Amino acid sequence: MEKGIEIKKKTPLKKKTKQRIFIILMLAYPVLQFILFFGYVNFDTILLTFQKFSWSEGKYIYSGFDNYGMFFDRVINDPWTRRTIINSLFYMPVNSLIILPLSMAFSYFLFKKVPLSGFFRVVYFLPSILPIVVMTMAFSFTFDSNLGPVNDIYKWFFGMFDSNVIVPSWFGSYPTNQIMIFVYGIWVGLGFNIILMTAAIARIPDELMEYGQLEGIGFFREFRTIVVPLIWPTVVTTFVLGMTSVFTALLQPLFLTPTSPDTNTIALAIYNSVLQNENIAYMATFGLILSLIGLPIILLTRNTLSKFYAEVDY
Amino acid sequence: MRAHRFYSTPAKVALWIIFGLFSIYAFTLIFPFAWMLVNSFKTNQEFFTNIWALPQSFSFRNYVNVLNYNMNTAVGSFNIAHMFLLSVVITLAATVINTMLSAMAAYVIARYKFVGRNLLYSVALFTLIMPIVGTLPAQFRLMQNLNLYNTIPGILVLYSGSFGFTFFIMHGYFKNISPTYAEAAFVDGASDFQVFMKIMLPMAKPIMISLAIIYGIGIWNDYITPSIYLKNYPTLAVGIRYLTQTMVSTGAYAEMFATMIISIIPILGVFIAFRNTIMENMVAGGLKG
Numbered sequence: 001m002e003k004g005i006e007i008k009k010k011t012p013l014k015k016k017t018k019q020r021i022f023i024i025l026m027l028a029y030p031v032l033q034f035i036l037f038f039g040y041v042n043f044d045t046i047l048l049t050f051q052k053f054s055w056s057e058g059k060y061i062y063s064g065f066d067n068y069g070m071f072f073d074r075v076i077n078d079p080w081t082r083r084t085i086i087n088s089l090f091y092m093p094v095n096s097l098i099i100l101p102l103s104m105a106f107s108y109f110l111f112k113k114v115p116l117s118g119f120f121r122v123v124y125f126l127p128s129i130l131p132i133v134v135m136t137m138a139f140s141f142t143f144d145s146n147l148g149p150v151n152d153i154y155k156w157f158f159g160m161f162d163s164n165v166i167v168p169s170w171f172g173s174y175p176t177n178q179i180m181i182f183v184y185g186i187w188v189g190l191g192f193n194i195i196l197m198t199a200a201i202a203r204i205p206d207e208l209m210e211y212g213q214l215e216g217i218g219f220f221r222e223f224r225t226i227v228v229p230l231i232w233p234t235v236v237t238t239f240v241l242g243m244t245s246v247f248t249a250l251l252q253p254l255f256l257t258p259t260s261p262d263t264n265t266i267a268l269a270i271y272n273s274v275l276q277n278e279n280i281a282y283m284a285t286f287g288l289i290l291s292l293i294g295l296p297i298i299l300l301t302r303n304t305l306s307k308f309y310a311e312v313d314y
Numbered sequence: 315m316r317a318h319r320f321y322s323t324p325a326k327v328a329l330w331i332i333f334g335l336f337s338i339y340a341f342t343l344i345f346p347f348a349w350m351l352v353n354s355f356k357t358n359q360e361f362f363t364n365i366w367a368l369p370q371s372f373s374f375r376n377y378v379n380v381l382n383y384n385m386n387t388a389v390g391s392f393n394i395a396h397m398f399l400l401s402v403v404i405t406l407a408a409t410v411i412n413t414m415l416s417a418m419a420a421y422v423i424a425r426y427k428f429v430g431r432n433l434l435y436s437v438a439l440f441t442l443i444m445p446i447v448g449t450l451p452a453q454f455r456l457m458q459n460l461n462l463y464n465t466i467p468g469i470l471v472l473y474s475g476s477f478g479f480t481f482f483i484m485h486g487y488f489k490n491i492s493p494t495y496a497e498a499a500f501v502d503g504a505s506d507f508q509v510f511m512k513i514m515l516p517m518a519k520p521i522m523i524s525l526a527i528i529y530g531i532g533i534w535n536d537y538i539t540p541s542i543y544l545k546n547y548p549t550l551a552v553g554i555r556y557l558t559q560t561m562v563s564t565g566a567y568a569e570m571f572a573t574m575i576i577s578i579i580p581i582l583g584v585f586i587a588f589r590n591t592i593m594e595n596m597v598a599g600g601l602k603g
Contacts (some may be wrong), residue, residue: 022506025424030419031434037453037475038330038441044452045489104337109332118370123340125593127584133555138346146366147567149349187342201416219328234371250539255555270450275543280451287448296337 049285060281064175067285084264086291087178091249094182095189095242102186103193106237108223110194111201119140121198136255138166139184143170175263181252181263200234201227229309236305243298247291266290320506347578354571361567376572383569387546387557394576396551401534404466407532408473413522415476420484422516425496438477450542454481457543469544471534480525484596487521488514524595527588534581550577 052063075159076080112116127135143150151167158165171177204227212222228235250267257263273283320422353361354376355369384391392400423431454463463470491514499509515522540549554577561570585592 019426019506020428023426023428025507026418026422026510029414031472033415033436033471033474034477036456037472039451041449041456044455045449048452048455051408098557106336109329110336112329114329114333114336115553120336120340122589123343125585126343129531129581129592130578131533131537131550131554131581132552133535133537134574137558137574138350141350144344147362149345149365151364190339191343218326219575270448271538274450274454277454280454284340284448284451287450291447303383 003210026116045284045288048281049288051281053281063281064199067282070282071285071289080261080264081263084266084269088246088249088265088267090178090182091245092187092243094185095245096239099186100187100235100238100242103190103197104188104228104231106224107194107197107201108219108227110217116303121194122193124194127188128195132188132251135188135254136184136252139187140171140256144179145169145172171260174260177257177260177275180264181256184252186255195233196234197240202232204230209280232309233306236302237306240298240302243294243301247294248285343446347575350571352569352573354575356568358566358568366567367393373384376568377576379559379566380573381575383549383560383573385553387548389546392548392553393552394550394557394573397548397550398580400547401550403534404469404540408470408533409526410476411470412476412478412529413480413526415474415479416480416525417484417515417518417522419476420481421488421510422490424485434477438481442478442482454542463543466544466547469540471537472539472543480529482524483520483521483525485517521595524588524591527584527592528595531581531584531592 028118048060050062050064051060052066054061075085081101107219110120114120142148145151145167150170154167155165156189168176170180208226208230212226217225246266248267249265250271253260253263253265253268254271269285273279318493352368353365355372355374356367359470360370383394384393385397386392423435428590455470457463457468460468462471495513495517496509499513504512524529535551536549537551537555540547544552554573558570558573561573
């Protein structure tokens with residue numbers, strides 16, 4: 001009897017310690033990695049904005065607000081910096097106002113069992129799984145100004161109206177090449193967004209859709225009054241993702257217009273500076289200031305849009 | 315999927331127009347790859363003569379010739395086979411490490427009460443929603459200071475971040491698992507570690523495999539990270555860009571098409587084999603809210 005009580009007293013304590021060790025062991029690496037590569041990196045980004053690399057001393061030294069001063073000076077006086085920012089800003093309307101609504105409409109009809117919808121769904125997955133290197137190469141080669149298949153089609157089509165038709169150099173100069181980057185973005189982004197939207201539409205309960213049909217409402221009304229409110233959380237998230245592309249767009253200009261400095265973006269400028277290990281302290285400042293301006297706007301948009309329709313659990 | 319049997323005539327017309335648009339879009343996605351596939355069997359001479367013609371003879375010589383192209387780095391010379399192997403090793407290692415660590419973190423945070431648990435979850439959620447840009451320079455500096463720059467272990471450390479998409483899906487999964495199995499095992503004297511390894515992980519295996527495939531595709535395709543942190547060891551995603559540029563500059567277009575086809579075959583193979591898993595889980599409600 002006494003022995004039993006003793007054991008009972010001991011076990012919970014030992015068990016508690018064992019549990020603690022277990023928790024610490026399981027979380028040690030993930031938390032450490034996170035503290036270093038998220039916490040410290042963000043903290044160091046702020047430090048870096050007050051530093052510059054001294055070649056004579058071979059290390060980073062304090063430089064006060066020099067980087068900040070340089071940022072505002074360049075925004076005002078340097079046309080390349082301004083163009084970089086403006087190019088990046090255009091990614092937002094392309095993603096959030098063109099690709100998103102188009103993909104919502106596409107997904108709705110894909111869901112409506114258009115013939116071959118299963119096949120389409122598989123094909124539209126391609127942009128999400130193929131490497132962007134290959135997607136961009138396929139795209140730019142299709143428009144290659146000497147050997148690309150689009151040239152022949154263009155000549156054949158416009159040749160019917162004008163015998164001296166000249167094929168434009170699609171990636172040759174600004175702003176045509178910037179527009180081509182957005183065309184590429186739509187081509188690829190449509191597939192990606194359709195995948196997201198069809199998944200959201202597929203979650204809508206059958207009863208709700210059937211109710212609409214019994215009432216005999218048309219496609220447009222069903223889309224507007226049933227589908228859109230019910231997939232709204234996904235729409236908001238995708239819209240916000242489109243806004244963040246202002247800060248993240250980098251590989252499209254890098255791969256589609258590798259030799260053109262005109263199509264630079266914020267993220268590409270930062271990437272290139274790191275790749276060449278040049279001016280990284282200034283680029284950290286560049287990114288930080290723009291994030292500080294952009295993040296509140298993104299958060300505000302997110303909150304405002306979320307209020308359009310009450311979130312429904314289904 | 316439900317079928318709508320009673321469409322009015324205008325609705326039917328609308329659906330056929332939509333069908334036309336869908337077909338055009340699908341065609342534009344398939345066409346470039348089909349065109350490259352056909353041209354990858356031609357000689358360069360044939361290709362320059364007519365970009366639309368079918369190959370005169372069916373031969374894999376371009377695919378063999380691709381092996382003659384190398385990318386030279388500070389540590390050696392890499393052809394497409396080396397790049398392929400390197401990508402396989404890195405993708406497998408990164409995927410196993412990341413999926414396992416994410417599952418470990420997700421399990422402990424979902425099933426145990428301890429100080430800081432909610433904080434960890436909230437911070438992780440915040441980082442997933444808010445991409446903070448401009449941290450690349452500081453990350454680069456950290457990698458250099460840790461002597462991880464330009465090393466394979468270094469890139470694996472970068473890929474081992476355990477609070478991403480996989481973490482959140484696994485967290486939701488472990489949260490909803492019935493506690494009875496674990497309780498029974500604890501009564502039988504199993505340790506916390508045994509319960510995790512012998513009961514929880516086997517139960518979570520299907521969802522973990524799905525998440526691993528999706529994560530693995532992302533790593534296989536990743537360009538930015540290896541192009542910065544693994545300059546001496548080109549993965550396939552980084553290397554094919556260099557190889558195809560070399561081929562274009564020497565006019566070896568047919569070989570370039572073969573390279574592009576080689577680089578998409580593995581990913582298409584994985585996609586076809588795991589089509590349903592990938593299509594169901596790639597979004598998996600992860601973007602809701």
